[in-house]
Amino acid sequence: MSRIVSLGSINVDRVENATAAELDALEAQYDWFPERGETVEVSAVPAAFPEEADTVFHGGKGANQAAAAARAGGDTRMLGKVGTDHREFGVRERLAGAGVDTTGIETDQSVPTGTAYVFVDDDGDNRIVVRPGANDAIDWAYVEAHYEAIVDADCLLIQNEIPAEPVARLLSELSTEPDRPTVVLDPAPAEGAAALLDDDVVDYVTPNESEYAALESELEAFDGVVVRKRGGDDVIVDAERAFTVTPPTVPVADSTGAGDVLNGFLAARLAAGDSLPEAVSVATVAASLATRERGARNGVPTLADVRAFADANVNAR
Template identity: 90%
Template structure:
């Protein structure tokens, strides 16, 4: 079984179902309010945000990708931090359900677990506002303490919802290793992610459309493989030869976490030795299936379910 490490964020997701009028109001009030599919980070909770969530789910790009990688057949370990409220929301327990090893997840006793405010529109598309909480407590000391686990992995999944500095230092260290893990970077949020793209240790980068637009010049200069996530449109893979993968058509309830599912499955299947086209194909089907359920992790399919669906729908993976 391939070994996967996800170093990143662990969040509690507060999901709000919003109308077009409500979105217009937020956009008028906050010039930084995210566009469709975009994630932005804030230090505090804006006063106009709803006090009570419609629904509370478990999320965080790092945790979502770990759950997806485990569901895809990888021996997966999560590296990250939770806050003072982690027992209230059973954060570790829910992350362990798909088979993620959470023994290295630490608790910061001074702040709450990271929070994501997920605004879902009538089409199931999302806009995400993140308050870092305990995710901001991840520093080089924590990463260094788990460096051996990271180096021994077959694949490292990283995102941009934790401080950039320790991740950048980790990538610099990994670039000197003769036998390092394959590194898959999700550049979300896009702000500050350009610094991570500069490092030779990054092998794959997986922007969605808003992230691709924000980082286009850096991605043009990137030497590795770019996997462009484009919602219901074809995934574009810029490798030695460019190719596309068409997602299957499914009824969409909530797109939250679909990109994370793609990342987790992609990393796990690459680590298992699948050729790139096959790995992207499996990951694309998995991401599509995940949109049928509400919440970032509720719809994560197993690898067997992905292959069963693909076979039944003549979607070759």
């Protein structure tokens, strides 16, 4: 099997179901409140946020992408940190249950596990506010301790929900390796992601609509492949030969984590030797199927599920 490493965030998702009026009120109160599909980071939780979540799920872009890569058939290892409350939520156990190697995950005894406040509207679209928690404890010493596992991987998944400095240093170190992994960057949150885009080691970048708008000039100058995630609209791939992929129409319960599913499947299928069009097509179907259930990871399909769905839809035409 292809080897995938995801270096990134591990969160507990507190999901709040909200009406358009409630989200408008939060936008009016906080000028930083995210737009539809956007992720923002805060150091502390505003008092106006609900004390009790409607539902608690497992999340974090790094963990979501690791779970998706494993479900796509990759031999996947998660690198990141959790807090003192990880047993309460079964964080490691849930990842292991998805087929992810969790032996590299460390516990920081001074902070809680990262938390994401996910606001889901009536259309299933989301806005995410992240409190880093243990994710902020990832430093170069931790990354360096796992450097050999990263170098030995076929594909490395990175995001922007952990401190940028150790990630930037890792990319610099990888630039000296004769046989480095393929690097896929999810530039979320967009703030601060431009510095990572400047590194020639990044091969693929996968912005959604809001991230593309925030980083448009940097993405236009990017030398690698840009895979633009656009919700239910066509995925646009800016590569040597540009192309689009139309996602299938499915009933949407919650779009949270769909972009992470696309990234995980993309990495796993590229590492397995699929062509770029093949990998994006499979990843797009997987991302769509994941929206049928609530929670970032509850609806992640297997590779067999994706292929069966694609075959059934081809045969139905």
